[in-house]
Amino acid sequence: MAGAGHELKLVGMWASPFVTRVKLALHLKGLSYDYVEEDLSSKSELLLSSNPVHKTVPVFIHGGRPVCESHIIVQYIDEAFVAAADGSPPLLPADPYERATALFWAAYIDDKVLKPWRRVFSARTGEERAEWMEQAVAAVDALEGVLAGSKEGGFFGGDSVGYVDVLLGGIVRWVHATAAISGDELFDAARTPLLAAWMERFGELDAAKAVFQDVDKVVDYAKMIMALFAAGSAAT
Amino acid sequence: MAGEGDLKLLGGDASQFVARVRMALNIKGVCSYEYIEQDLFNKSELLLESNPVHKKVPVLIHNGKPIAESLAIVQYVDEVWDTAGAPILPADPYQRAVARFWAAYTDDKLLRAYIGVNVAATEEERAEKVKDTVAAISQLEAVLADGGKAFFAGDSVGYLDIVVGCHLSWLEAFSKMYGVVLLDAAKSPIFAAWAARFGETEAVKGVVPETDTVAEYAKKRRAEALAAKRKN
Numbered sequence: 043m044a045g046a047g048h049e050l051k052l053v054g055m056w057a058s059p060f061v062t063r064v065k066l067a068l069h070l071k072g073l074s075y076d077y078v079e080e081d082l083s084s085k086s087e088l089l090l091s092s093n094p095v096h097k098t099v100p101v102f103i104h105g106g107r108p109v110c111e112s113h114i115i116v117q118y119i120d121e122a123f124v125a126a127a128d129g130s131p132p133l134l135p136a137d138p139y140e141r142a143t144a145l146f147w148a149a150y151i152d153d154k155v156l157k158p159w160r161r162v163f164s165a166r167t168g169e170e171r172a173e174w175m176e177q178a179v180a181a182v183d184a185l186e187g188v189l190a191g192s193k194e195g196g197f198f199g200g201d202s203v204g205y206v207d208v209l210l211g212g213i214v215r216w217v218h219a220t221a222a223i224s225g226d227e228l229f230d231a232a233r234t235p236l237l238a239a240w241m242e243r244f245g246e247l248d249a250a251k252a253v254f255q256d257v258d259k260v261v262d263y264a265k266m267i268m269a270l271f272a273a274g275s276a277a278t
Numbered sequence: 279m280a281g282e283g284d285l286k287l288l289g290g291d292a293s294q295f296v297a298r299v300r301m302a303l304n305i306k307g308v309c310s311y312e313y314i315e316q317d318l319f320n321k322s323e324l325l326l327e328s329n330p331v332h333k334k335v336p337v338l339i340h341n342g343k344p345i346a347e348s349l350a351i352v353q354y355v356d357e358v359w360d361t362a363g364a365p366i367l368p369a370d371p372y373q374r375a376v377a378r379f380w381a382a383y384t385d386d387k388l389l390r391a392y393i394g395v396n397v398a399a400t401e402e403e404r405a406e407k408v409k410d411t412v413a414a415i416s417q418l419e420a421v422l423a424d425g426g427k428a429f430f431a432g433d434s435v436g437y438l439d440i441v442v443g444c445h446l447s448w449l450e451a452f453s454k455m456y457g458v459v460l461l462d463a464a465k466s467p468i469f470a471a472w473a474a475r476f477g478e479t480e481a482v483k484g485v486v487p488e489t490d491t492v493a494e495y496a497k498k499r500r501a502e503a504l505a506a507k508r509k510n
Contacts, residue, residue: 109372117374121371122372141357142345146345
C-alpha cells in the first residue's frame with residue numbers, strides 16, 4: 043500500500059516552515075513516513091548526500107530517491123500519490139489553467155512574501171525588521187485579492203485545501219509567533235480579513251493540528267534567531 | 279479542444295523567458311499565435327492588465343485568459359497541447375521533480391550570477407560573478423554527464439533543455455560585452471557540446487534572442503541597476 047513507512051522518509055528541522063509544508067502534504071495524503079530531525083549546525087551524512095547542492099531541509103526520500111525544494115516536494119507528493127487515503131481531491135487542480143494559476147501564486151508566495159518575511163528574523167536593527175515586515179505585509183494584499191475572487195470554501199484551492207494553501211500554511215505558526223513577540227500581524231484582520239480568516243480555518247484542519255509546531259517553542263526559537271542577528275540593539 | 283482558440287504571447291525580443299515559452303510552443307508545433315512585442319520601458323495597457331502583479335513578460339493569453347511565470351506557462355503548454363508534438367516534461371513524477379529542481383537551480387544560481395556580471399559596479403564584483411556563473415555551468419555540466427544523453431531530457435529536447443537553453447544567448451552577449459569567458463568549452467566540454475547541439479534543434483528556430491538585442495537591453499538594465507545602487 044502507498045506509504046509503507048520504510049519507503050518514505052522526510053529529513054527536516056522542527057521549526058522550518060518549509061518542512062511543515064511537506065508534513066502537511068503527507069498528512070493530507072494519509073501517508074506514513076520516517077522523520078529524521080536534523081541538527082543544522084552539524085549536518086548528517088544523509089542530508090549532505092541527499093541534497094549535496096543546497097544542503098538544506100526539507101529533503102523527501104521516496105524508495106531511496108531524494109526530492110528537494112519544498113514546493114517541488116509537495117508537487118511530487120501530489121503527483122506520485124494521486125489518491126489520498128480519505129478520497130480528498132489532489133492538491134493541484136485538474137484544469138490546466140487553474141493549475142498554472144496555482145503555480146503562479148506558489149512562485150509569488152516564495153518570491154514576494156517569504157523573501158522579505160524571512161528577513162524580518164535576520165534583520166540587524168528594529169528599523170530593518172520594520173522595513174522587511176512592511177514589504178511582506180504589502181505583498182500579502184495580492185493574496186487577499188485571490189481569496190476575494192475565488193469560489194466559496196475559503197481556501198485557495200476552493201472548497202478543499204490545495205497546493206497554495208499548503209505552501210502558505212507552512213508559515214502559520216511563525217505568523218502566530220511574530221504576533222506574540224511584536225504584535226505585528228502578517229495577516230492583519232483589518233487590512234486582510236480574508237487571509238486572517240483563512241489562517242483560522244487552516245489552523246482548524248486535522249493536518250494542521252497534527253503537524254503544526256508548538257507556538258511557544260516557535261516564539262523561543264524566533265527570539266533566539268532575532269537576538270543572534272540583532273546588532274546590539276534593544277529592539278527585542 | 280486543445281490548440282483551438284485564440285492564442286497571444288506578450289513578449290520581449292531580448293527576454294530569455296519569452297524565448298523559453300516560444301521554444302515550448304515550437305516543440306508542440308504551435309505556430310499560429312499572435313506574438314505581441316512589448317516595450318518593457320514603456321509598458322502597454324494590455325501587459326499591465328494581463329500581468330498586473332508583476333507587469334512582466336512573458337504572458338500567454340489563451341482564449342482571453344492570461345498565464346504568467348514562464349515555468350507555469352511551459353507546463354500549461356505541455357498539458358493543453360498534450361497530444362501535439364513531443365512531450366516537454368517527463369511523464370514520471372520523480373523525473374519531473376528532478377527536472378523542476380534543476381529548473382529552479384538554473385533560474386536562481388545561473389541567472390543571478392550572469393545578471394550579476396552585467397550589473398557589477400566594480401571589476402572585482404564582476405570577477406566574482408563570472409566565477410559564480412562558471413560554477414553554475416559546471417554544476418549543469420555534471421547533470422548532463424550523469425544523464426549521459428544528448429540532451430538534459432534524453433535523446434531529444436525537453437523541459438530542462440529549454441529552461442537552461444534560453445539563457446545561452448545572454449551568456450554569449452555578456453561574454454562579448456565584458457570580454458569574459460562564461461561558457462568555457464575546455465572547462466565544460468559536455469555543456470558546450472550540448473549548447474551547440476541545442477542551437478541546431480527545431481525547438482529554437484526563429485526564437486533565440488539576437489546577441490545585439492540582448493546587449494542593448496542589458497545596457498539599459500545595467501544603467502537602471504547602477505542608478506538604484508547610487509540612490510541607496
